Amino acid sequence: MSTFGKAVWSGGLKDGKGAISTKSGALKDYPYGFAARFEDGKNGTNPEELIGAAHAGVKAKTIALIGDGGAQLMIGELATAVEMQAHMVFVLMNDKGYGVIRNIQDAQYGGRHVYSNILTPDFALLCAAVGLPHVRVSDMAAFEPILDRALAAPGPCLIEVDMVAIGPFGASFAGPPAGAAGKTA
Numbered sequence: 613m614s615t616f617g618k619a620v621w622s623g624g625l626k627d628g629k630g631a632i633s634t635k636s637g638a639l640k641d642y643p644y645g646f647a648a649r650f651e652d653g654k655n656g657t658n659p660e661e662l663i664g665a666a667h668a669g670v671k672a673k674t675i676a677l678i679g680d681g682g683a684q685l686m687i688g689e690l691a692t693a694v695e696m697q698a699h700m701v702f703v704l705m706n707d708k709g710y711g712v713i714r715n716i717q718d719a720q721y722g723g724r725h726v727y728s729n730i731l732t733p734d735f736a737l738l739c740a741a742v743g744l745p746h747v748r749v750s751d752m753a754a755f756e757p758i759l760d761r762a763l764a765a766p767g768p769c770l771i772e773v774d775m776v777a778i779g780p781f782g783a784s785f786a787g788p789p790a791g792a793a794g795k796t797a
């Protein structure tokens with residue numbers, strides 16, 4: 613079976629505008645853009661959607677920002693990206709655990725880390741297992757040239773950013789306050 617879709621993009625990453633149409637007509641010049649996916653109170657996107665975007669974009673390179681925890685749920689997607697030779701770069705921020713959960717446990721549970729310092733795989737080996745080119749960055753100064761090289765190369769690759777070596781974010785994200793879910797005011 614063959615099927616076709618159309619994605620048109622004009623302008624830059626943040627200020628540009630896009631429109632998507634599918635062969636079925638379910639989407640017809642459906643507008644999309646940076647704000648609609650990452651701002652306007654939306655939750656952003658996911659690696660699966662980005663593999664599709666990379667594949668549909670043909671020449672445009674797509675960047676998927678992922679964590680080491682979330683990445684463990686997507687071994688199939690990594691293999692798909694290789695299989696489809698999707699033009700994309702996975703930037704994997706490896707802080708060896710569920711970082712945001714640790715932050716919540718620090719902020720609200722007296723620093724008791726429970727099931728957040730999880731065992732994470734050796735991502736170099738995992739990438740080798742599915743034939744995905746892998747490069748590790750342990751120094752912020754090295755990141756930009758490595759990203760530039762990855763963006764210039766065809767097909768997929770994964771840049772693993774060693775957040776243990778680089779150090780924590782300036783401000784840590786610890787989710788909404790405890791008990792906020794379901795409150796309206």
Ligand SMILES: Cc1ncc(C[n+]2csc(CCOP(=O)(O)OP(=O)(O)O)c2C)c(N)n1
Pocket residue numbers: 678679680681682683705707709710711712713
């Ligand atoms: C399927 C699923 N299970 C559990 C969660 C809860 N959860 C939200 S963030 C998070 C940790 C994610 O860790 P990682 O991907 O390494 O990103 P980091 O927080 O370290 O940046 C978890 C387990 C979720 N969002 N989805």
